[in-house]
Amino acid sequence: MKIDVTINGRERSFDVPPNTLLLNLLRERLDLTGSKYGCGIGECGACTLLLDGEPVLGCMTLAVDCDGRTVETIEGLGDGDGLHPIQEAYLEEGAVQCGFCTPGFIMTTKALLEEEPNPSEAEIREYLKGNVCRCTGYVNIVAAVQSAAGKMR
Amino acid sequence: MNPINKHNTHIVMPFEYHQPATVRAAVEILRKHPGAKPLAGGTDLVPKMKQRLLEPKHVVNLKKIPELSVVEDRGDAVYIGAAVRLREIEKSETIRRRLPLLSSCVRSIGSVQIRNMGTLGGNVCNASPAADGALGLVALEATVHIAGPGGERQVEAKSFFEGPGLTVLGEDELVTGFTVPVPTEDTGTCFISVGRTALDISTISIAVALTMDGDRVKDAKVVLGSVAPTPIRLADAEKQLKGKTLTEKLVEDTAMKVSESIKPITDIRGTAEYRREASRGMAVEAITKAWREGRTQR
Ligand SMILES: Cc1cc2nc3c(=O)[nH]c(=O)nc-3n(C[C@H](O)[C@H](O)[C@H](O)COP(=O)(O)OP(=O)(O)OC[C@H]3O[C@@H](n4cnc5c(N)ncnc54)[C@H](O)[C@@H]3O)c2cc1C
Ligand code: FES
Ligand code: FES
Numbered sequence: 001m002k003i004d005v006t007i008n009g010r011e012r013s014f015d016v017p018p019n020t021l022l023l024n025l026l027r028e029r030l031d032l033t034g035s036k037y038g039c040g041i042g043e044c045g046a047c048t049l050l051l052d053g054e055p056v057l058g059c060m061t062l063a064v065d066c067d068g069r070t071v072e073t074i075e076g077l078g079d080g081d082g083l084h085p086i087q088e089a090y091l092e093e094g095a096v097q098c099g100f101c102t103p104g105f106i107m108t109t110k111a112l113l114e115e116e117p118n119p120s121e122a123e124i125r126e127y128l129k130g131n132v133c134r135c136t137g138y139v140n141i142v143a144a145v146q147s148a149a150g151k152m153r
Numbered sequence: 154m155n156p157i158n159k160h161n162t163h164i165v166m167p168f169e170y171h172q173p174a175t176v177r178a179a180v181e182i183l184r185k186h187p188g189a190k191p192l193a194g195g196t197d198l199v200p201k202m203k204q205r206l207l208e209p210k211h212v213v214n215l216k217k218i219p220e221l222s223v224v225e226d227r228g229d230a231v232y233i234g235a236a237v238r239l240r241e242i243e244k245s246e247t248i249r250r251r252l253p254l255l256s257s258c259v260r261s262i263g264s265v266q267i268r269n270m271g272t273l274g275g276n277v278c279n280a281s282p283a284a285d286g287a288l289g290l291v292a293l294e295a296t297v298h299i300a301g302p303g304g305e306r307q308v309e310a311k312s313f314f315e316g317p318g319l320t321v322l323g324e325d326e327l328v329t330g331f332t333v334p335v336p337t338e339d340t341g342t343c344f345i346s347v348g349r350t351a352l353d354i355s356t357i358s359i360a361v362a363l364t365m366d367g368d369r370v371k372d373a374k375v376v377l378g379s380v381a382p383t384p385i386r387l388a389d390a391e392k393q394l395k396g397k398t399l400t401e402k403l404v405e406d407t408a409m410k411v412s413e414s415i416k417p418i419t420d421i422r423g424t425a426e427y428r429r430e431a432s433r434g435m436a437v438e439a440i441t442k443a444w445r446e447g448r449t450q451r
Contacts (some may be wrong), residue, residue: 130264
């Protein structure tokens with residue numbers, strides 16, 4: 001099936017079988033391997049990306065369902081040279097260890113800060129509930145979100 | 154391709170994809186292709202397809218059907234289309250103000266990502282005994298609107314479910330939406346759920362709606378999730394409350410009745426004993442909160 005999707009600002013056309021998942025299209029056809037495959041069934045958030053600006057799970061989204069829509073992944077955040085303030089904040093606060101969960105966390109954080117530029121710790125923890133990190137213990141991640149919020153205000 | 158798909162990385166089996174623009178067209182596709190599956194948010198369906206528990210040859214996306222995506226305040230009721238996403242329900246000022254019980258049921262589902270994808274229709278049609286949205290609709294005595302080849306029909310939410318994963322829906326039928334009566338001003342409501350982890354589905358959940366005249370209970374609804382094959386209303390507990398003046402003692406007694414009248418099972422999320430014990434504490438809290446809210450809203 002033919003689909004047109006805007007990915008990180010670039011309009012693209014594909015011909016995909018309906019059983020293709022958005023995450024596989026990104027990782028296998030476009031080599032956009034920032035979004036990660038963790039569980040594949042909605043429980044870890046490592047595949048989180050923004051679809052029409054909202055955080056969804058690439059591992060459970062059919063590519064054909066994205067026809068005419070806009071996808072944003074971690075690769076779309078920086079400008080090529082500099083990092084996005086959220087990426088900077090995650091590095092500065094030690095919120096990245098192995099880094100496997102980081103792209104998912106950062107995309108969810110971006111959506112959160114667009115909705116609520118000044119979230120409380122409780123709001124941050126609630127919004128990031130669908131993202132799992134096996135390394136950091138979340139304290140540094142919460143600090144990174146708060147620091148990013150400061151940078152972006 | 155790996156036929157076992159152990160790591161859930163792909164949907165192994167191919168299928169034909171349909172994207173109808175009207176309910177009529179969707180029903181026609183379902184009728185023509187027995188075994189076809191409607192797809193809303195896919196948060197229940199897609200994992201099942203990846204795990205090869207379900208392998209439909211036809212998938213019918215419902216999200217391109219405008220009439221399934223409306224939320225409408227109709228005065229004494231709110232109409233919610235089946236394909237309205239959970240996050241839209243959560244954000245809807247109308248639903249927050251007029252159906253706070255449903256609003257809190259929906260807010261407790263999964264994560265932001267799951268709620269951006271999942272729909273109320275999917276939550277109900279999946280018919281999990283743990284479905285939080287379904288629990289709210291049963292407690293609020295919602296009507297389920299169904300469309301099929303023969304036309305439309307309506308079913309009360311509490312009669313819609315027949316068991317885990319089982320509903321009254323025919324293979325060629327669709328849920329189009331829900332009419333949810335707005336509780337009267339003197340009604341207080343409360344929803345509580347307990348899960349193992351932040352993201353897990355509920356181990357046990359309860360929704361209570363009390364219509365109060367001062368401290369006297371005019372009407373009561375007590376509904377539990379994850380303690381039976383479907384969400385269930387506890388008629389015995391409701392009867393114990395109706396017409397009585399609420400006291401702490403009556404709350405305790407009713408909570409005891411709740412825990413006695415359920416027949417929970419032991420599964421990976423909790424033991425029957427745990428559920429029985431938890432239901433009592435949760436009932437005390439839910440009835441007390443609904444009582445306070447019903448009293449102060451007068
Ligand atoms: C990580 C995770 C956490 C979750 N947590 C919770 C939770 O806390 N509480 C909870 O209740 N649920 C939870 N769920 C389950 C799920 O997200 C919800 O039930 C959601 O509302 C399903 O909606 P959907 O639109 O994604 O359904 P889909 O997956 O699209 O559909 C579900 C089923 O219903 C059928 N269907 C869908 N719409 C219709 C319709 N209009 N007419 C007829 N049939 C239809 C489909 O064919 C399918 O069989 C969770 C799921 C995941 C993956
Ligand atoms: S890989 Fe998508 S949620 Fe885990
Ligand atoms: S940094 Fe390793 S999983 Fe989060």
